């Protein structure tokens with residue numbers, strides 16, 4: 001890999017990676033600023049909305065110090081589009097061979113989503129050792145990740161999907177976990193109401209709590 005940034009730097013940047021769904025472009029900057037005010041330095045903007053690429057561009061330009069990446073990238077074409085929009089890293093819910101091979105030749109790191117030993121071994125064979133464990137809770141949560149990762153100690157994970165203050169400590173207790181992804185600090189009601197102070201408050205709480213659980 002000849003990436004401009006190491007995935008380990010993305011995992012190290014914040015104890016929590018906010019999984020952002022931006023439906024309206026007007027929310028892009030206020031959401032990123034509210035998260036930043038709460039202590040977040042890394043942003044995963046999911047390509048789940050029509051304005052996502054534009055949101056990546058706006059936030060990257062306005063906050064050059066921020067590590068702005070794209071999530072829900074499921075094809076080589078989307079990898080290229082996110083890169084062109086300014087994404088510094090790419091996250092996927094899955095690990096197709098076409099995406100793994102494409103990103104291995106690309107400029108920015110891909111953190112593919114995996115949930116089985118075979119997917120993890122395929123990713124490792126192609127040079128990927130920083131992976132997402134997705135969807136974490138639905139796949140058995142921290143006990144499952146502990147068991148799956150035991151024979152694969154080379155791998156580091158960012159578990160995502162169903163993580164909340166109630167279960168996050170179970171993940172952070174694992175040697176293979178230094179950061180988790182989630183959307184609990186960006187509730188839909190707060191976004192709809194433009195209640196960015198609430199997003200900052202929840203983010204501060206999350207960063208302090210999860211940061212305190214780092215080893």
Ligand SMILES: O=C[C@H](O)COP(=O)(O)O
Pocket residue numbers: 019160161162163181182183184
């Ligand atoms: O698909 C869901 C995202 O990965 C975030 O998951 P979450 O909303 O359960 O935190």
Ligand SMILES: CC(=O)C(=O)O
Pocket residue numbers: 046071072073091092093094113132134160
């Ligand atoms: C959920 C996830 O991993 C993604 O949307 O990229």
